[in-house]
Amino acid sequence: MKKNNADQILMLLKMRGELDASVIAEELNLSKEGARQHLVKLFDEGYVEKVCKSNGVGRPFTYYSLSQVGKDKFPDSHADITVQLLRSVKKLLGENALDLLIGDREQLTYARYSEKLGNAKGIEDKLSKLAEIRSCEGYMAEWKKENDCYYFIENHCPICAAATECQQFCRAELKNFRNLLGEEFQVNRTQHILANESRCVYEIKPQLKSAVK
Known part of the structure; x- marks a missing residue:
């Protein structure tokens, strides 16, 4: 073969x-x-x-x-050592230190993504650029549109072991996506690899005008 x-x-x-x-x-x-x-x-x-x-x-x-x-042919990047480090931080420095660590990572990630998406023209251009960035990081990302709704899809999670150990990673990811795509869109995770589904899917649809501040 x-x-x-x-x-x-x-x-x-x-x-x-x-x-x-x-x-x-x-x-x-x-x-x-x-x-x-x-x-x-x-x-x-x-x-x-x-x-x-x-x-x-x-x-x-x-x-x-x-x-x-x-x-397993699509490996989790440095899974064992990452989980060990997370457990050591939690054990030696406490849960608050772990939250600060992930919060700092969240801010750095947002700044880097925001810079790359800064000249995007509209939501579809943003999603294309975001999919390219995430794919380079191992998430095998893509997006599609169905009617008036967009779906951002990550077919692989290269930090799955870390996210399983500490789900703040997933919450930070969702928060960053919401901030990057703007308050005119509602972003919700509808499928989740950590829920034993085959991929993570984010539903992105326009906010009702009355809901936009």
Whole structure:
């Protein structure tokens, strides 16, 4: 099996979640049979899981998703040492010191992002620039628009272990997004990797005029 095809399939499953072979074939410009062969090999190697689902008509379809082994191919950056450091700060200096540490990181991150988004023209340009920044940091970020609502999607969390240990990271991230996108938009997290979902999703929609101060 060609390594590049296998990696592309794993990346697609990481980005899109559960898919069947026909969708994978279409997305990656493969034949259906070729996609199935790659998926069988990935399943045998333990990188993907499969489940059969019936749509009510005809035979059931087989859907594929990443197994834990497959997810581990998208690593959490320096997970062990980060968690150890967080625990040491909390133990030696206390919870308040940890809050101050994360607060300082939040401010530095906001300043850096704000500078890069400073010349953005409108919400879509902001989201594109933010997705580029976050992707460079390992979050595999993208955005899409549905009707009047935008969705900012992070398909991977490179600090997942740290965020699991200390969820102030997630709260700081949401606060920064709200500040960066402006008070004319309402930003809420609707999916969360720490809630055992495959990605973090932020719903961004215009504030009601009466709600904007």
